[in-house]
Amino acid sequence: MTRQRCWTRREVEELQDWKFPGGYSAHGTRGDCTFDVDAALLAVNVGPQFLVHVKGEKGGTPLYPEDWQAAAYATMFGYKRPDKRRRYRIVYLEVPRGNGKSTMCMVIVAVLLYIDDEPGADIFSAAGTRDQAREVFGPFKMNILGNEDLSGISQVYQNSITRLDPRTGLPVGGYKAISSDANFQHGGSPWGVIFDELHVQPNRDLWDVLHTGKIKRRESLTVAITTAGFDRNSICYEQRRTAEQVRDGIYSDAEFLPIIYAADNDDDWRKPETWRKANPNIGVSITEEDLAKECERAKQIPAYENTFKRLHLDIWTEQEARWLPMDKWKLCGGSLPELNGKAC
Numbered sequence: 640m641t642r643q644r645c646w647t648r649r650e651v652e653e654l655q656d657w658k659f660p661g662g663y664s665a666h667g668t669r670g671d672c673t674f675d676v677d678a679a680l681l682a683v684n685v686g687p688q689f690l691v692h693v694k695g696e697k698g699g700t701p702l703y704p705e706d707w708q709a710a711a712y713a714t715m716f717g718y719k720r721p722d723k724r725r726r727y728r729i730v731y732l733e734v735p736r737g738n739g740k741s742t743m744c745m746v747i748v749a750v751l752l753y754i755d756d757e758p759g760a761d762i763f764s765a766a767g768t769r770d771q772a773r774e775v776f777g778p779f780k781m782n783i784l785g786n787e788d789l790s791g792i793s794q795v796y797q798n799s800i801t802r803l804d805p806r807t808g809l810p811v812g813g814y815k816a817i818s819s820d821a822n823f824q825h826g827g828s829p830w831g832v833i834f835d836e837l838h839v840q841p842n843r844d845l846w847d848v849l850h851t852g853k854i855k856r857r858e859s860l861t862v863a864i865t866t867a868g869f870d871r872n873s874i875c876y877e878q879r880r881t882a883e884q885v886r887d888g889i890y891s892d893a894e895f896l897p898i899i900y901a902a903d904n905d906d907d908w909r910k911p912e913t914w915r916k917a918n919p920n921i922g923v924s925i926t927e928e929d930l931a932k933e934c935e936r937a938k939q940i941p942a943y944e945n946t947f948k949r950l951h952l953d954i955w956t957e958q959e960a961r962w963l964p965m966d967k968w969k970l971c972g973g974s975l976p977e978l979n980g981k982a983c
Contacts, residue, residue: 642704642705643703644687644703645684645703646687646709651679651709651713652676652679654709654710655676655713655718657710659897660898660900661883661887661897662886663885663897665714665718665726668893669726670893671721672719672721673719674717674718674719675718676717678719679712679713679714679716681750681754682715682717683713685746685749685750685753685754686704686745687701687702687704689749689753689782689786689788689789690745690782691782693778702745702746705739707900707920711730711732711743712746712750715730716750725860727895728861728894729861729878730862730895730898731882731897731899732862732863733864733866733867733900733901734900734918734919734953735900735901737918737925737929738900738924738925739923739924740835740836741835744833744835745779747862748831752812752814752831753802755831757830757856757858759812759830760811761813761827761828761829762829762830762831762832763814764815764816765817765832765835765845765849766816766836766839767819767836767841768839771818771835771836772816776814779800780800783795783800791805794810798815799814799815800813800814801814802814812830819841819845827852828853829849829852829859830860831859831861831862832849832850832853832861832862833862835864835865836865836866837864837865838865839868840873843873843877846874863878867949867952867954867956868955869955869956869957871957876955879899882895882899885897886899900916900917900918900953901952901953901954902953902954904954906952908947908948908952908954911930913952914951914952915927917953930951933947
């Protein structure tokens, strides 16, 4: 059942003990860090108080975060170092399609741009293509234009949004959506970077440019929100492997937050319990019936099987499409001598 009210301070305080998939707990790895309930409460309730859905049947209703989403916001913004800086600098969030990734991106942008009081805060939504970059920027822009409080301290342009100092009217921060095909130049020092669908980045260039620029900021944040891919040599798979190693305690990085909602390779992709394991928003923004239809399509069309696994179960595949299921290939038996030496 979708939540229809803001989170209370007590409820948010309990989120500090949240265990993400695979057993990762920020509380269990906190070291000398502490949980700032006030900072977490602000982040968790930004959606309900300032943002609304702009598409579908929920259009115009507040963005109430589900438990797992609230835990993600509270963890990334609530945990602080002894010097009061945020603990986490990189967040890797892998979740299947239909589970509200774009919604989560909007909330994170709103916190970085309007809640953080950072002079000259430049926020970038990065995506592989211009169209993908607009998936977050467009709805966020509509939210700013439709909110009297936020529009009063903002200047909205076609491809960017500027936050204004309410006392002076001068720009103090901005938000822009960029893509890897837009020839983004080196320079600048991003306060926040949201990589939407990192798995479709054609190379690591944009990631490296934005990541190295962050070093000038003491509390900058990069959030990669993506579904699974198939390219094991990509920047996305590199970050996926790092997330797995941090989650499993193989690699220690106190600044890296791993959140992976996915089925395991040995799970039966045809079973509803596997779908529920990988999709935290099932019953809210995606239905089991929808997944059943997609699964049936994957059963009937072998080339769609890998697509279903990647986009709906977050299983990294070896190739983009499968021509013939391996179990059927093995039924073919051995080689056919009469085909030896023939053109393929």
